[in-house]
Amino acid sequence: MFDLTTTYKKRRAALLGVFMLVLILLPIVFARNPYLVNIFIVIFYTTTMSLAWNLLGGMTGQNSLGHAAYMGLGAYVACLFMTKSGMNPWVAIPIAMIFVGLIAGIVFYPCFLLRGPYFTLVSIAFGETIRQFMLNWEFAGKAMGIPLPYGESSFAQFRFHSKTPYYYIALIMVIGVYLIMKKINRSKLGFALKTIREDEDVANAIGINPMKYKVIALVISAMIAAMVGCFYANYNRYIDCDLMLQSFSTEFILPAVIGGAAFVEGPLVGGIILLTLSEWLRNKFGGILPGINLILYAITLLCIIRFRPVGILGWYSKSRIKEWIDVKIFGKKAGEEV
Numbered sequence: 001m002f003d004l005t006t007t008y009k010k011r012r013a014a015l016l017g018v019f020m021l022v023l024i025l026l027p028i029v030f031a032r033n034p035y036l037v038n039i040f041i042v043i044f045y046t047t048t049m050s051l052a053w054n055l056l057g058g059m060t061g062q063n064s065l066g067h068a069a070y071m072g073l074g075a076y077v078a079c080l081f082m083t084k085s086g087m088n089p090w091v092a093i094p095i096a097m098i099f100v101g102l103i104a105g106i107v108f109y110p111c112f113l114l115r116g117p118y119f120t121l122v123s124i125a126f127g128e129t130i131r132q133f134m135l136n137w138e139f140a141g142k143a144m145g146i147p148l149p150y151g152e153s154s155f156a157q158f159r160f161h162s163k164t165p166y167y168y169i170a171l172i173m174v175i176g177v178y179l180i181m182k183k184i185n186r187s188k189l190g191f192a193l194k195t196i197r198e199d200e201d202v203a204n205a206i207g208i209n210p211m212k213y214k215v216i217a218l219v220i221s222a223m224i225a226a227m228v229g230c231f232y233a234n235y236n237r238y239i240d241c242d243l244m245l246q247s248f249s250t251e252f253i254l255p256a257v258i259g260g261a262a263f264v265e266g267p268l269v270g271g272i273i274l275l276t277l278s279e280w281l282r283n284k285f286g287g288i289l290p291g292i293n294l295i296l297y298a299i300t301l302l303c304i305i306r307f308r309p310v311g312i313l314g315w316y317s318k319s320r321i322k323e324w325i326d327v328k329i330f331g332k333k334a335g336e337e338v
Helices: 004-028 034-059 069-083 091-109 117-135 166-183 188-198 202-205 212-234 248-259 266-285 292-309 310-317 320-330
Strands: none
Touching: 004 034, 004 166, 004 310, 004 320, 034 166, 034 188, 034 212, 034 266, 069 117, 069 202, 069 212, 069 248, 091 117, 117 248, 166 202, 166 212, 188 202, 188 212, 202 212, 202 266, 248 266, 248 292, 266 292, 266 310, 292 320
């Protein structure tokens, strides 16, 4: 007997398996092209940041513009422990994540009383405050930043001469965070966050404490951002206050908005499409028209807001293209539910 659900799931699993195999083999096939490997590393950690923002902005409805500060603060905390006390990077990273999560939770707990644009403005002020503090703190190197020491390749010291190990670590990082977000989306926590997003007063009326769940979402989101900051610092072997510029927070939001902030997969789709196209344009036309990737961001965002405000996945989920793919590729019968 023909089992539609089993066939559909098997074909989706097979397609996902092929995609994962391509990602696993990519740095091996293109070992002599470190630039291409670097592009994928940037896509992976930027997409991870977008996933972190989407938990707070897309799933909970709290539009934060301070995630670059969480990322930068995590990088600074880890680097200070590593350079000042000689702490192992793999020990410094979880300490930085916990520290940033606690700071975010404590600072923003009273700020969640604010709604709409006021919370967004507070997040901007928080990010700029942290940046100015680090910019003027002599212990953290002021404007000079913090360089990490070079040396022999060592997994224990999170230091490699080749980009390939960084590629696999970044790949594991983005997959792990995606699976966490998928789990949250299907859990009681995810239900509470989405209810708060739709109507905070209704959530409160049915027994959901908006303040509690918004703080939980913020702490998880900030900790993931701090983890990405630690990876960024070890990958580049240097950090400075520019990491916390407001423009970086915007770059982390765009993949989620363009891909579809209401979907867990939104940041993945938006990140792959937007960042790949941006890097290609910058490489091909950057010498002729500097900043063309930023122009692309602006044009793409305007087009999405104007024509597809629900994002690519929001449009795709109700399009005929999805129906055609389900029928032709995944074996779904027209009009049947899976």
